[in-house]
Amino acid sequence: xxxxxxxxxxxxxxxxxxxxxxxxxxxxxxxxxxxxxxxxxxxxxxxxxxxxxxxxxxxxxxxxxxxxxxxxxxxxxxxxxxxxxxxxxxxxxxxxxxxxxxxxxxxxxxxxxxxxxxxxxxxxxxxxxxxxxxxxxxxxxxxxxxxxxxxxxxxxxxxxxxxxxxxxxxxxxxxxxxxxxxxxxxxxxxxxxxxxxxxxxxxxxxxxxxxxxxxxxxxxxxxxxxxxxxxxxxxxxxxxxxxxxxxxxxxxxxxxxxxxxxxxxxxxxxxxxxxxxxxxxxxxxxxxxxxxxxxxxxxxxxxxxxxxxxxxxxxxxxxxxxxxxxxxxxxxxxxxxxxxxxxxxxxxxxxxxxxxxxxxxxxxxxxxxxxxxxxxxxxxxxxxxxxxxxxxxxxxxxxxxxxxxxxxxxxxxxxxxxxxxxxxxxxxxxxxxxxxxxxxxxxxxxxxxxxxxxxx
Amino acid sequence: xxxxxxxxxxxxxxxxxxxxxxxxxxxxxxxxxxxxxxxxxxxxxxxxxxxxxxxxxxxxxxxxxxxxxxxxxxxxxxxxxxxxxxxxxxxxxxxxxxxxxxxxxxxxxxxxxxxxxxxxxxxxxxxxxxxxxxxxxxxxxxxxxxxxxxxxxxxxxxxxxxxxxxxxxxxxxxxxxxxxxxxxxxxxxxxxxxxxxxxxxxxxxxxxxxxxxxxxxxxxxxxxxxxxxxxxxxxxxxxxxxxxxxxxxxxxxxxxxxxxxxxxxxxxxxxxxxxxxxxxxxxxxxxxxxxxxxxxxxxxxxxxxxxxxxxxxxxxxxxxxxxxxxxxxxxxxxxxxxxxxxxxxxxxxxxxxxxxxxxxxxxxxxxxxxxxxxxxxxxxxxxxxxxxxxxxxxxxxxxxxxxxxxxxxxxxxxxxxxxxxxxxxxxxxxxxxxxxxxxxxxxxxxxxxxxxxxxx
Numbered sequence: 001x002x003x004x005x006x007x008x009x010x011x012x013x014x015x016x017x018x019x020x021x022x023x024x025x026x027x028x029x030x031x032x033x034x035x036x037x038x039x040x041x042x043x044x045x046x047x048x049x050x051x052x053x054x055x056x057x058x059x060x061x062x063x064x065x066x067x068x069x070x071x072x073x074x075x076x077x078x079x080x081x082x083x084x085x086x087x088x089x090x091x092x093x094x095x096x097x098x099x100x101x102x103x104x105x106x107x108x109x110x111x112x113x114x115x116x117x118x119x120x121x122x123x124x125x126x127x128x129x130x131x132x133x134x135x136x137x138x139x140x141x142x143x144x145x146x147x148x149x150x151x152x153x154x155x156x157x158x159x160x161x162x163x164x165x166x167x168x169x170x171x172x173x174x175x176x177x178x179x180x181x182x183x184x185x186x187x188x189x190x191x192x193x194x195x196x197x198x199x200x201x202x203x204x205x206x207x208x209x210x211x212x213x214x215x216x217x218x219x220x221x222x223x224x225x226x227x228x229x230x231x232x233x234x235x236x237x238x239x240x241x242x243x244x245x246x247x248x249x250x251x252x253x254x255x256x257x258x259x260x261x262x263x264x265x266x267x268x269x270x271x272x273x274x275x276x277x278x279x280x281x282x283x284x285x286x287x288x289x290x291x292x293x294x295x296x297x298x299x300x301x302x303x304x305x306x307x308x309x310x311x312x313x314x315x316x317x318x319x320x321x322x323x324x325x326x327x328x329x330x331x332x333x334x335x336x337x338x339x340x341x342x343x344x345x346x347x348x349x350x351x352x353x354x355x356x357x358x359x360x361x362x363x364x365x366x367x368x369x370x371x372x373x374x375x376x377x378x379x380x381x382x383x384x385x386x387x388x389x390x391x392x393x394x395x396x397x398x399x400x401x402x403x404x405x406x407x408x409x410x411x412x413x414x415x416x417x418x419x420x421x422x423x424x425x426x427x428x429x430x431x432x433x434x435x436x437x438x439x440x441x442x443x444x445x446x447x448x449x450x451x452x453x454x455x456x
Numbered sequence: 457x458x459x460x461x462x463x464x465x466x467x468x469x470x471x472x473x474x475x476x477x478x479x480x481x482x483x484x485x486x487x488x489x490x491x492x493x494x495x496x497x498x499x500x501x502x503x504x505x506x507x508x509x510x511x512x513x514x515x516x517x518x519x520x521x522x523x524x525x526x527x528x529x530x531x532x533x534x535x536x537x538x539x540x541x542x543x544x545x546x547x548x549x550x551x552x553x554x555x556x557x558x559x560x561x562x563x564x565x566x567x568x569x570x571x572x573x574x575x576x577x578x579x580x581x582x583x584x585x586x587x588x589x590x591x592x593x594x595x596x597x598x599x600x601x602x603x604x605x606x607x608x609x610x611x612x613x614x615x616x617x618x619x620x621x622x623x624x625x626x627x628x629x630x631x632x633x634x635x636x637x638x639x640x641x642x643x644x645x646x647x648x649x650x651x652x653x654x655x656x657x658x659x660x661x662x663x664x665x666x667x668x669x670x671x672x673x674x675x676x677x678x679x680x681x682x683x684x685x686x687x688x689x690x691x692x693x694x695x696x697x698x699x700x701x702x703x704x705x706x707x708x709x710x711x712x713x714x715x716x717x718x719x720x721x722x723x724x725x726x727x728x729x730x731x732x733x734x735x736x737x738x739x740x741x742x743x744x745x746x747x748x749x750x751x752x753x754x755x756x757x758x759x760x761x762x763x764x765x766x767x768x769x770x771x772x773x774x775x776x777x778x779x780x781x782x783x784x785x786x787x788x789x790x791x792x793x794x795x796x797x798x799x800x801x802x803x804x805x806x807x808x809x810x811x812x813x814x815x816x817x818x819x820x821x822x823x824x825x826x827x828x829x830x831x832x833x834x835x836x837x838x839x840x841x842x843x844x845x846x847x848x849x850x851x852x853x854x855x856x857x858x859x860x861x862x863x864x865x866x867x868x869x870x871x872x873x874x875x876x877x878x879x880x881x882x883x884x885x886x887x888x889x890x891x892x893x894x895x896x897x898x899x900x901x902x903x904x905x906x907x908x909x910x911x912x
Contacts, residue, residue: 454835
């Protein structure tokens with residue numbers, strides 16, 4: 001099948017139908033009216049804005065969460081915006097099916113209506129980047145900019161988003177660090193089409209700077225400051241936000257996710273298939289066979305964690321996994337890879353693939369130079385002691401199983417960890433070459449490198 | 457027993473008896489006459505000099521090899537000295553019991569007479585360091601200097617030499633790198649007695665420079681050049697040769713051997729015993745039990761070597777052992793220690809104590825940055841490939857047993873080795889956790905660290 005036919009087939013699956021579109025538009029009109037009425041009732045001067053992929057008509061079929069922003073005048077004090085924003089959100093949500101309060105920089109209302117998730121988010125009614133006061137205020141400007149510039153290429157965005165999802169590079173959450181929807185939109189606007197974005201995967205990396213808002217012309221100093229800062233952080237791309245020259249739209253994009261895009265783009269262009277957009281779900285795989293094949297071992301730490309959202313938990317699990325990698329390396333165990341996540345039980349896990357689970361009972365312990373006070377101490381303290389050049393060495397008895405070593409490291413606080421995990425991890429189970437049933441597939445995907453691997 | 461009593465007891469064992477002394481003196485007179493007669497017969501203008509510990513009367517009981525130097529006039533051309541020196545040596549040796557030709561810088565005659573080894577070494581009859589032309593010429597000057605300066609402290613030298621032997625720090629051979637007899641004599645002359653030398657073990661290391669010939673006064677520039685050169689080489693001591701300001705008498709003394717002396721001197725002074733001079737010979741020990749206790753493994757390379765003296769072979773074995781240490785570390789095997797030597801069969805061996813003898817069948821192989829030509833190659837060549845930051849990684853299948861790894865390293869010439877050993881080691885046997893019977897004690901001494909250890 002040629003590339004155009006494939007894209008046609010994919011589009012048929014991801015483009016919302018007229019029915020879905022009509023349903024969504026009806027819903028949006030209904031919600032908009034509800035906001036106007038409710039703010040009037042409460043005597044609030046609030047304008048409703050739809051933002052996100054729904055407002056921009058770049059959403060994928062079936063993926064139609066509503067982001068409804070409640071914009072207060074700029075003169076509103078922040079405290080009042082938080083109070084009244086939440087009050088208004090609640091009042092609106094009372095008219096919907098159900099709701100809860102969620103927390104980001106400010107509290108907001110997460111409601112459900114006719115099976116659709118509706119976020120009611122208070123913000124300032126900004127017209128310009130200089131007005132931006134809270135993290136969400138820019139969304140209105142983003143929506144406006146995309147609507148103005150997209151010029152009918154909405155389906156190209158849909159293809160790119162689905163492609164990025166398919167290859168596992170979509171989402172700007174801190175534990176994903178992939179492409180955001182807004183970044184996908186900017187790239188389509190910049191390069192003209194889905195295929196052109198793919199064709200430019202190498203070029204844009206080399207060019208490094210994308211400036212669709214022409215800030216380098218109009219706000220040279222601010223834009224240069226952004227470029228310098230982001231270049232120092234060694235980001236793969238610096239995409240100066242067309243609505244705010246202080247911001248890199250791709251600030252959260254990791255090299256790993258860009259690399260995925262880079263290889264998959266080339267492969268798709270050379271050998272196109274719908275599989276890039278809709279990878280076949282993986283079924284089964286024997287992690288124990290994988291361990292035997294590789295000759296490595298799997299150590300799994302399994303522990304209860306306090307209630308935390310993934311945005312908070314996952315970075316801390318990552319930090320802890322890296323902490324174990326370092327600490328175990330110092331102890332003579334090489335960590336070939338690690339993997340983190342949550343079990344269905346709610347417990348968190350850290351998996352470590354290690355080269356061995358036992359080590360010699362003695363270790364060479366380097367000491368000081370011999371002709372020092374510490375040298376004399378070292379000589380007297382150690383039984384088996386010798387010289388290499390002017391340095392003393394001794395044999396030291398050490399724990400031998402990796403489980404013992406891990407427990408001792410934890411006891412002595414010698415592992416760098418996420419701050420909320422220090423205590424939970426102290427009570428961890430340590431499983432060697434064995435995982436509970438609900439982690440078997442996870443263990444297989446990890447050990448076989450199917451999880452982080454570029455080829456599946 | 458107090459320290460004086462101990463030294464008295466030791467002296468009784470190491471001081472030559474009047475009988476031995478009379479026998480040796482008779483032998484020397486006899487040999488001297490023989491040199492004179494033989495050179496006259498051959499029409500050579502040669503003077504006999506006795507050098508070494510016999511000439512200086514600092515030899516230990518039973519340890520009375522004769523060093524007889526045949527000194528030619530300075531005007532003799534080098535070529536003639538070599539020819540005539542060997543001719544004269546042979547002619548003298550014909551009158552003795554047996555002899556062979558040995559090779560150092562020049563060939564010389566190694567004879568045997570009345571059960572005593574007699575070296576007949578041609579040299580120049582130098583009166584001053586500026587005349588020195590061959591490596592052995594200085595010996596005559598050394599003997600003269602010691603005879604002039606020792607002033608009856610011969611037994612103090614005997615004690616020091618026996619002490620150094622007892623603690624394993626005596627001998628300036630390249631594969632020993634300990635104290636030479638001449639250095640022991642200088643130290644006694646400098647500090648006055650055996651005990652004073654021991655008491656100054658720390659001080660002389662800190663003072664660093666010993667200049668018994670007062671060269672810093674009379675030959676400042678030459679002496680400073682020596683000091684600078686030797687300081688750059690980071691020698692433990694710089695003892696400017698009292699007969700030649702260009703030379704550090706302690707140039708071959710290693711930090712390891714000085715360290716041995718350093719600790720043992722302190723221990724002897726604190727807790728004297730005759731055991732320092734005459735350590736009890738080690739009997740037996742189970743190297744397999746030692747391996748079990750330590751949880752480590754012993755890999756022994758055993759191979760035939762071309763005919764080489766130890767002076768040549770041992771440094772090359774050392775170099776090769778270090779080469780294996782490095783190459784195996786790159787391959788994921790930690791070498792905790794190595795040991796080299798000759799078997800009774802004449803074969804050479806390299807023993808390596810390693811932390812394990814198997815490793816995982818896969819290894820993490822770091823690749824290039826992904827956005828390069830090499831990155832694209834790496835991506836295509838490897839099946840299991842992923843990114844960490846911008847760098848590609850892949851899993852690589854590797855050999856798993858240390859024997860396979862060693863044989864592959866040898867085949868690919870990836871081990872740094874002594875130049876004459878490259879070929880012999882290619883045909884090596886690789887023994888894992890097993891040694892032939894005649895190496896069992898050697899293996900035990902090595903693994904238990906009794907060989908290089910400071911405490912036995």
